[in-house]
Amino acid sequence: MTIGKALTIAGSDSGGGAGIQADLKTFQELDVYGMSVITAVTSQNTLGVHGVYPVPIEGVISQLDAIAEDLSPDAVKTGMLFNQEIIQIVSNKVQKHGWEKIVVDPVMIAKGGHPLLEESAINALINDLIPLSFIVTPNIPEAEAITGIEIKSFDDRKEAAKKICQMGAKHVIIKGGHQPSGSEIIDLLFDGHDFYEFKGNYVNTKHTHGTGCTFSAALTAELAKGKDVIEAVKTAKEFIHLAVENALGIGGGHGPTNHWAYKRNLAASK
Numbered sequence: 001m002t003i004g005k006a007l008t009i010a011g012s013d014s015g016g017g018a019g020i021q022a023d024l025k026t027f028q029e030l031d032v033y034g035m036s037v038i039t040a041v042t043s044q045n046t047l048g049v050h051g052v053y054p055v056p057i058e059g060v061i062s063q064l065d066a067i068a069e070d071l072s073p074d075a076v077k078t079g080m081l082f083n084q085e086i087i088q089i090v091s092n093k094v095q096k097h098g099w100e101k102i103v104v105d106p107v108m109i110a111k112g113g114h115p116l117l118e119e120s121a122i123n124a125l126i127n128d129l130i131p132l133s134f135i136v137t138p139n140i141p142e143a144e145a146i147t148g149i150e151i152k153s154f155d156d157r158k159e160a161a162k163k164i165c166q167m168g169a170k171h172v173i174i175k176g177g178h179q180p181s182g183s184e185i186i187d188l189l190f191d192g193h194d195f196y197e198f199k200g201n202y203v204n205t206k207h208t209h210g211t212g213c214t215f216s217a218a219l220t221a222e223l224a225k226g227k228d229v230i231e232a233v234k235t236a237k238e239f240i241h242l243a244v245e246n247a248l249g250i251g252g253g254h255g256p257t258n259h260w261a262y263k264r265n266l267a268a269s270k
């Protein structure tokens, strides 16, 4: 039996809804073997972020090297990278080990407003990581921070997508969760030539903690299985939609999504 192998390089969320925890749960649900490199430990729950503790750089290097020595990931995603030094190390190692299917989720700010990336690291993200990426998955505020384009309309989003591809990304998907279009949320994919829209109903809920992490992890899992980008985005959108629609109602704030929902729905429809 061959099994896809996916690696997440991201921060730990003690609350279990975002970060490494969301990524590994998603990999597991999509039948992909999950591995992790932890860049920072965060103390978080559904109410907010209490603290951020970056892993010493030798610890990040050592985790990356241990994986590279023995386990070759079929796809890799990055999430919370926290600072310039970590971004540069990740960039070096990705090149050194020849890892190719790189999904860059440019995590910058937690839903409650707490920064998860130092502002001084945005240039490193642009110069050192985006050019290596197979796909970048910003939300609207992240796309604005990367491009300097204020995004108010769908055309602004298209302009920002073009700019991100010009920075060297093979694909970009600008997610629409922060700007619902009526009753729908549209995620916009650009492959350097054409635009593709992925639509889903807007679910009126405050339980969206970890949506970005879960979406990019599902995308990574599908790429690790060898799916093409369109198929992978389609599955990721379905996965996150069901996860939000069937949120667990855990915690007093922005609760986690339901990582079981996609597989249970699939099983029920058979």
Ligand SMILES: Nc1ncnc2c1ncn2[C@@H]1O[C@H](COP(=O)(O)OP(=O)(O)O)[C@@H](O)[C@H]1O
Binding pocket: 138, 139, 140, 175, 176, 177, 178, 185, 186, 187, 200, 201, 202, 203, 204, 205, 208, 210, 211, 212, 213, 215, 237, 240, 241, 244
């Ligand atoms: N309320 C919602 N209902 C349905 N889908 C959502 C909702 N919020 C976010 N999503 C989906 O979750 C993913 C992440 O969206 P977004 O909120 O834009 O990013 P982030 O979580 O990084 O801020 C996207 O695929 C988006 O379509």
Ligand SMILES: Cc1ncc(COP(=O)(O)O)c(N)n1
Binding pocket: 010, 011, 012, 013, 018, 019, 020, 042, 079, 080, 107, 109, 110, 111, 116, 208, 209, 210, 211, 212, 213, 214
């Ligand atoms: C460790 C970690 N990584 C990422 C996020 C962003 O979460 P979201 O996916 O809701 O934007 C988070 N809150 N914590």
